[in-house]
Amino acid sequence: MTKTQIHKFGGASVKDALSVQNLANILRNRLRNNFVIVVSAMGKTTNHLENIISLKLDRKDYSGNSTILKDFHLAICSELFPEGHVIFPKIENYFILLHHELNKSISKDNYDEYYDRIIGFGEILSSRIVMEYLCFQDLLVLWQDARELICTDSDFRFAKVDWERTRRNCQSQLKPKLEQFPVLTQGFIGADRAGRPTTLGREGSDFTAAILAGSLDAASVTIWKDVPGVLNADPKIFSGTTLFVELDYQQAAQMTYYGASVIHPKTIKPLANAGIPLFVKSFLDPEEPGTKIHARAKTESIPTFILKKDQILVSLKVTDFTFIEEKHIHQVYEQLQALKLHVNMLQTSAISISIVIDYELFKLEQLLTLLNQDFEIRYNEGLELLTVLYPNTDSVSKLLDGYELMLEQSTRNTVQLVRRLK
Template identity: 85%
Template sequence: MTKTQIYKFGGASVKDAAAVKNLAKILRNRLRNNFVIVVSAMGKTTNHLETILSLKLKDQDYSVNSTILKAFHLDICKELFPAEHVIFPKIENYFILLHHELNNPISKDNYDEYYDRIIGFGELLSSRIVMEYLCFQDLLVLWQDARELICTDSDFRFAKVDWEKTRRNCQTQLKPKLEQFPVLTQGFIGSDPKGRPTTLGREGSDFTAAILAASLDAASVTIWKDVPGVLNADPKIFSDTVLFSELDYQQAAEMTFYGASVIHPKTIKPLANAGIPLFVKSFINPEEAGTKIHNLSKAGAAQTIVVKKDQILVSFKVTDFAFIEEKHIHLIYEQLQRLKLRVNMLQTSAITISIVIDSQLFKLEQLLAELKNDFEIRYNEGLELLTVLHADPAALAKLISDYEVLLEQSTRNTTQIVRRLK
């Protein structure tokens, strides 16, 4: 039997009607049985839903934002389908369900669970539109609710996969369908043991593709992006980027760990463990080779630059003239874990612990409130974390020439710098 292939299309590849038509064009000569298509929310839909959540949390009117989001999806449908097509009442129904959920009370205490109930509507809308359009173009595919396949714990917004249950679901529910038809499903979403919606972390659709691939013993995963493949730096920031034709799993994992946005950080591990190659290709130029990530006997050491924006530098200073001990670090990490805050950089001195974290809604104030009695705390917001792998000294100097450096540390192969414009 032919092994399954997984194709994942991100938000940019389904951002408007032209993009959806291009997706269908890519699939026309590739689509067959034992094919799984994973799609993200359309364009910036997730951001718009987060804005609606933020307004709801502040008890402000979000009806205009909701109307704009609905019109965005309906306008795409108007370009893709005739007026009498079944997709239009289906979109209406999704927004009725969304407003029903938004009528429930929200607070800081239940925000993460509330977030997961709301945010997945982006993927549900997108997958339904794409599935209906493929069928309208005589590319018959089955729609699958990913929440029926991806089993997780109840760690809302950062749910951990129950691999055993997920594999069983994929083998018993998904595999029989794939023997007959290609299947289209959603990235990013799952469900907990009580059937409540969960999400796998922001930009988690890549991870969904890897989960399905590992659970189905797939032949490969292909992620379709608006870039030629994996580059050594973000082309939106740097003009002189270099394309990697191939990468070792370890190299790719290291890049994603430090924040390279081309692949979700959790994607590599399940694929590497199963020996499933990952291809990163351009939906703009689909015939180009892109990047292949797999086992390499000898990995290269090209300079790679990763910039993470919206970073916060928080420094904890002991207040009783004592030196930093393990208990101080444990105290801080206990709160970071409770708040689901990931440390992007850590540095300790005799009396200070400094951490760099992503900016997240009201998480910083909660962290400060919990630890203000144990430490003197200072913080800076709106920073950038620059990570350079295999740094060239001259290039590194250029990268910080216009910036104030707040924190810096280096190992043999990695340099990390917290910076802000002068």
Template identity: 70%
Template sequence: MAKTSVYKFGGASVKDGSAVRNLAEILRNRLRKNMVIVVSAMGKTTNALESILAKKLSGEDFSLNCTILKEFHQDICQELFPAGHPVFAHLDNLFLQLNNDLEKKLSRDNYDEFYDRIVSYGEVISSRIVAEYLCYQELIILWQDAREVIHTDSDFRFAKIDWEKTRKSCQSSWKPLLANFPILTQGFIGSDPKGRTTTLGREGSDFTAAILATSLDAASVTIWKDVPGVLNADPKLFPNTRKFDELGYREAAEMTYFGASVIHPKTIKPLANAGIPLFVKSFLDPEAPGTKIHEHASVHHVPTIVLKKDQILVSFKVTDFTFIEEKHIHSVYEKLQSLKLRVNMLQLSAISISIVIDTQLFKLDQLISKLRDEFEIRYNEGLELLTILHQQEEEIPSLLEGYEVLLEQASRNTFQVVRRKN
């Protein structure tokens, strides 16, 4: 039996009617048995659902937001399907379920669980529309719910995979189906032991593709993006970018660790462990070669720039005139772990610990309240973290022009700076 291949299409590749048509054209000559298609929410749907949650949490009326979101999806369907097509009834039903879920009680205490239940609708709605359209185009495909095979713990918003259980489910439930049909499913979502919806972290659909690929012993994963492959910088932010024809797993993992947005950070490890190659290709130019990430890629030293926005610099200063010791670092990291906060940069001085973290709702307040008895705490919000891998000294000043530097550190292969606009 031929090995499975996994395709993943992100939000930009299903953002409107013409994008969905383009996806169908990409699949027209490629779709076959033993293929899994993973799709993200359409366009900026996840952001829209987060805005609805924010309004609900603050007690504001969010009904207009829900109406706008439903109309966005209805407009796409009207562009793709004839009047009276069953997809419109599916859509009405899913938005009815969403509105029922939004009527339930939300507080800071159950926010993460509530978030997962609500935000998952983006992927479910998107996958249903895409599957219906492919079938309407006579491309036969099975729609399957990813939550039935991707099993996680109950760590809502950052769920950890139960790899053994997930593999068993994929092999017993999906493998027999794939012998006869391709499967279309959702990225980003799973379910906990009680059957509650969980999510794998923002932009986690790439990770879904890697989970399914390793659990199904796939031959390859292809991520379809709006860029020609993996570039050495974001072309929207930096001029004269260069595409990598190939990358080793280690180099790709390093780039994603520092925040390169082209691939989700958790994607590389399971693929590397299983020796499954990852292709990053452009849905705007599907015949172009893109980038291949695999074990035997040649090493390069092209400077690579990664920019993370919405960063917070937090400094913890000891108050009793002692120096920073291991117990202080352990205390800070323990609280960070309990809040599921990841450190993007760390710097120690004799009397303080400085960390850079992503902006997340409530999390800074909670971190400060947990540590205010041990440290004097200061912070700056709205910052950018610039990381340059394989840096060339002469190029750094131009990247800092017009910015105030709040923190800086360098090693042989990495330069990092926390900056804000002057």
């Protein structure tokens, strides 16, 4: 039997009607049985939903924002479907369900669970529209709710996958469908054992593709992006970028660890464990080969630039005039883990610990509360963390032009710079 192929399309590839039509054209000569399509929310829908949640939390009116979001999806449908198509009442019904969820109470204590109940509507809306359009174009696909497949724990917003249950779900529910038809599902979302919606972390649709690939013993995963493949820097920020024709799993994982946005950080491990190749291709030039990530790749150690914005530098100094010991680092990491905060950079000195973390709503305030009895704490917000892999003198020398250097760390193959605009 032919092995399954997984194809994931991100928000940029379904951002408007033309993009959905382009997606259909890409799939037209590729679709077959044992073919899974994973889609993200359309365009900036996730950002809009986050804004609605923020307004709800601040007890402000969000109805106008919700109407804008509904009109955005209906406008796309109006360009794709004839008047009276079944998709229009379906979209209306989804927004009725969304408003029902939004009417429930929210607080700092239940924020993460509330977030997961709301934010997944973007993927549900997108997947319904794309599925209906493919069928309208005589490309018959089945719709599958990913929450019935991806089983997780109850760590809302950063849910961990129950691999055994997820594999069992995929083998029993998804595999029989794939023997008859291609299947379209959502990225980013799952459910815990009680059936409550969870998410896999921001931009987690790539990870969904890898989870399904591992659970179905797939032949390959292809991620469709608005770039030619994996580049040595984000072309929206840096000029003169270089395309990697191929990468091995280790180098790709290293890039994602430091924040390369082209692939979600958790994507590589399940594929590497199963020996499943990952292709990163451009939906703008679908016939170009893109980048292949696999075990036997011959890679070049060219300078690679990874920029993370909205960073916070937190410096913790012991207050009892002792030196920093291992117990202090354990104490800090214990609280970071409890708050689900990932450390992007760590530096210690004789009397202080410095960490760089992403901005997360409420999290800095909570971290300060947990640690201010034992540490004198200072912090700076609105910073950038620039990581350079395989740096050379020329590649690093100009990176601080117009910036103030807040913190620097170097190893044999990596330079990290925490900077802010002067």
